[in-house]
Amino acid sequence: MLGLKLETDPRWVNIVEKNISEILTDHAYCEQKAATNALSIMISYPYHTDLVVEMVKLAKEELTHFELVHQKINERGLTLGFERKDEYVGELYKFMRKGHKKEIVLIDRLLFGAMIEARSCERFKLLSEQINDEDLKLFYRDLMISEANHYTLFIRFARKYGSHVEDIDLRWQQWLSYEAELVKNYSKKETIHG
């Protein structure tokens, strides 16, 4: 699915099911952080007009998703908790080439985004199929489709602004391999990337 080399251990869903409050709070902040990340890319490359347009649109969509998750939290009589550290994303961040020329950094910033969207999409798919909660099953099916679209958006921009610098497919395969190694240590916590 989306090229991922290792599937999430399905027992992760059983961990999530036992702590809906925790997964929803973590999920809300995933959406907020995705919005913040899109804005951060925009700020760094203001001269790529189409990238600016799409990153701001993406940020707004992520914030709309935040609102949807927040509504689910409130409907269930819960309250949004504090932000959770996302170790998985922290580990992905380490794979980005920093201090290189701006085009190289842009490729990795876009593939970093694509990677998070791809894994989130896979996790949402698993929830939509297996979580023991009919309401959340439907909820995650809809969101899964959005994540797949965001993945495509990031890959498209990486090709557009990076293909003259390096082979994007090759670099994406490196990202996928790195991520597959990482994910072996996950599927253990009640967070979206835990």
Added chain:
Amino acid sequence: MLGLKLETDPRWVNIVEKNISEILTDHAYCEQKAATNALSIMISYPYHTDLVVEMVKLAKEELTHFELVHQKINERGLTLGFERKDEYVGELYKFMRKGHKKEIVLIDRLLFGAMIEARSCERFKLLSEQINDEDLKLFYRDLMISEANHYTLFIRFARKYGSHVEDIDLRWQQWLSYEAELVKNYSKKETIHG
């Protein structure tokens, strides 16, 4: 206007008119920074559910304004530039009480927001009345109304979550006095708060 103790020197409009590209780029980032600031307040006080709802809604509205400004930039054959440092906002930031208990910090974070919205509103009003550009006159009239609403939103939350701690009107007067001193040194640059 909105309690401001010192009006902007109207000659500021003449400076702005001479560099539309500069004011529009600066304005775009004002909207983005307002969105980021709203999200940052939300993250710090997730347990105030109505504040979370309104701050995320505000962030989305600010990003919609970013899009409108970006369209104006593109329509005129210009390109968004890099982010400008906002010295005025940096000086306002210094007036916030930090390291106090969370309720006190929240009051100042909200009044900091209200202050920026109030001054932006006054600046937009001036542009809507005096800029020698019919298209931008109308543009800034619409945005002026939004800024006034955001000002009201921040003041309302400061009263709701701060009135049990201190006299919000008194603290707001202190903010207004501090800002009036600051603004004596401004009205000289082609930025929204310059």
